[in-house]
Amino acid sequence: MRLMTRVMSLLLRCSAALWPADRRMWARALWVEAEAIPEGWSRLAWLAGGVRLTVLEAGLARRLGYPVVFSAAAAGTAWSAWSGPAGDSAIMINRVDVITVAVILAGLSWAIRRARGPVAGRRPARMVRTGGYAMVLALVLAKAAVERVADAPPNNLPASALAWTGELVFLAVMVGYAVVILAGTARRSAASSADVATGAAIGAALGILVYALGPLGFPLRFAGWWPARLYDAAMVLGALLALCAPVAAGVAVSRRAGGAPRAGSRVRHGALAGLCTGAAAALVISVLSTATIALLPHASGLRDWAAGHIGQWTPAVGQVTPLVGSRLGYVAGNSAFAAGYLIVLLLSPLFGCGLGAWAGRAAGRPHLAPSR
Amino acid sequence: MARRSGFSAQTLAVLAELCATPSQWRHGYGIARGTGLKSGTLYPVLIRLADRGLVEARWEDEQPAGRPRRHLYRLTPGGLAIATQALIRARSDGAATAAARVRAARPAPARVAP
Numbered sequence: 360m361r362l363m364t365r366v367m368s369l370l371l372r373c374s375a376a377l378w379p380a381d382r383r384m385w386a387r388a389l390w391v392e393a394e395a396i397p398e399g400w401s402r403l404a405w406l407a408g409g410v411r412l413t414v415l416e417a418g419l420a421r422r423l424g425y426p427v428v429f430s431a432a433a434a435g436t437a438w439s440a441w442s443g444p445a446g447d448s449a450i451m452i453n454r455v456d457v458i459t460v461a462v463i464l465a466g467l468s469w470a471i472r473r474a475r476g477p478v479a480g481r482r483p484a485r486m487v488r489t490g491g492y493a494m495v496l497a498l499v500l501a502k503a504a505v506e507r508v509a510d511a512p513p514n515n516l517p518a519s520a521l522a523w524t525g526e527l528v529f530l531a532v533m534v535g536y537a538v539v540i541l542a543g544t545a546r547r548s549a550a551s552s553a554d555v556a557t558g559a560a561i562g563a564a565l566g567i568l569v570y571a572l573g574p575l576g577f578p579l580r581f582a583g584w585w586p587a588r589l590y591d592a593a594m595v596l597g598a599l600l601a602l603c604a605p606v607a608a609g610v611a612v613s614r615r616a617g618g619a620p621r622a623g624s625r626v627r628h629g630a631l632a633g634l635c636t637g638a639a640a641a642l643v644i645s646v647l648s649t650a651t652i653a654l655l656p657h658a659s660g661l662r663d664w665a666a667g668h669i670g671q672w673t674p675a676v677g678q679v680t681p682l683v684g685s686r687l688g689y690v691a692g693n694s695a696f697a698a699g700y701l702i703v704l705l706l707s708p709l710f711g712c713g714l715g716a717w718a719g720r721a722a723g724r725p726h727l728a729p730s731r
Numbered sequence: 732m733a734r735r736s737g738f739s740a741q742t743l744a745v746l747a748e749l750c751a752t753p754s755q756w757r758h759g760y761g762i763a764r765g766t767g768l769k770s771g772t773l774y775p776v777l778i779r780l781a782d783r784g785l786v787e788a789r790w791e792d793e794q795p796a797g798r799p800r801r802h803l804y805r806l807t808p809g810g811l812a813i814a815t816q817a818l819i820r821a822r823s824d825g826a827a828t829a830a831a832r833v834r835a836a837r838p839a840p841a842r843v844a845p
Contacts, residue, residue: 385778388788388802389770392759395798405760408771415775 558635566643609718633715
């Protein structure tokens with residue numbers, strides 16, 4: 360007991376330096392007060408409360424927790440992407456991918472911390488940053504799983520210049536996403552935490568909706584008349600919502616910034632919210648769809664469902680659907696990812712940004728401005 | 732109760748403890764014993780109250796033998812006024828809540844046909 364009390368006292372005394380400078384006297388007050396408390400459980404409990412308060416005041420959980428969780432997630436992704444025969448071109452690409460993405464995420468975090476400050480203190484900013492990082496790592500993981508099977512023997516394709524060019528584009532897009540995630544949630548960001556969180560939440564919801572309507576990037580096929588018509592109606596509604604989501608985000612944030620006198624400010628708020636909407640939607644769609652493609656060779660039920668409902672998955676698969684099990688269709692799935700989701704990842708934020716800026720501008724016009 | 736008075740139950744307990752002897756300087760352990768709060772709960776309350784100017788703090792003047800000087804606390808004049816109001820409001824809310832609970836627990840009177 361005495362030893363524990365001494366250790367706790369020493370811990371509290373040493374950790375006082377971690378408190379914000381203007382509050383350090385409170386840490387000393389806690390420690391000094393413990394000296395006046397009778398030895399035993401009372402003093403130990405007092406000191407333990409002080410240590411707990413130090414952890415909260417110094418934000419230790421946040422300071423240490425995020426790097427530890429990121430390192431663990433990056434290590435897990437690397438371990439998963441690393442497995443496979445060393446000579447396989449897909450495995451080589453996976454390894455380069457995962458290392459580069461981990462370095463990008465860690466290095467950019469450091470660079471943007473210096474340029475724009477640490478993550479904003481508000482919870483939405485931290486949630487968006489954590490969620491964004493998790494999605495980028497999940498995308499790398501799912502993509503590695505797809506390529507490991509797609510390019511495995513007997514489909515073992517040599518690493519062509521085209522494949523490496525595609526990887527460079529993918530990594531460049533990931534850099535762009537990491538910059539948006541980090542700069543948007545930094546303390547000195549051009550966007551407020553509310554803009555970023557609103558855009559990301561609307562975008563994530565949109566991504567889930569689009570995935571539900573076309574889990575592998577292609578429209579579903581239904582046998583009956585009514586299911587087919589209902590699905591068509593849902594697709595039309597989904598397309599409208601996809602257009603409206605960045606507009607809604609732009610209008611919401613520019614109205615929230617209603618006190619801003621200049622139209623340029625409203626346009627900027629709208630554009631940033633739209634950018635976040637488009638980026639979040641593209642990330643969610645890409646992660647979910649790529650993960651679904653990655654599951655195909657392992658889940659026969661999913662394969663059967665895909666063969667029955669996604670006849671036009673790709674022209675190739677339309678002809679070789681019975682061969683999906685032999686991985687030939689799977690290569691088509693992989694190229695659908697490469698060609699399709701990379702384009703989604705590239706264009707969706709740009710569309711979102713444009714629509715959000717337009718919405719921000721339109722929201723300031725008299726006929727759309729909120730009545731006072 | 733705590734919400735309507737603008738303070739949490741723990742803060743009200745600290746205010747009540749300090750209001751009991753408003754002119755005296757109190758040390759943290761004494762307040763903790765009076766309120767039953769642990770250090771990890773008490774000190775955030777004291778920090779918030781000091782930030783809002785409701786509580787003033789100072790170190791003991793004289794160096795006691797065998798131990799360091801302690802940190803002392805008491806309500807400021809403004810803090811005393813606000814604390815008194817908050818405690819009165821909390822007590823009246825508490826009484827109203829208790830009365831409402833009694834009314835709710837009491838069986839409904841039987842209707843008598845005219």
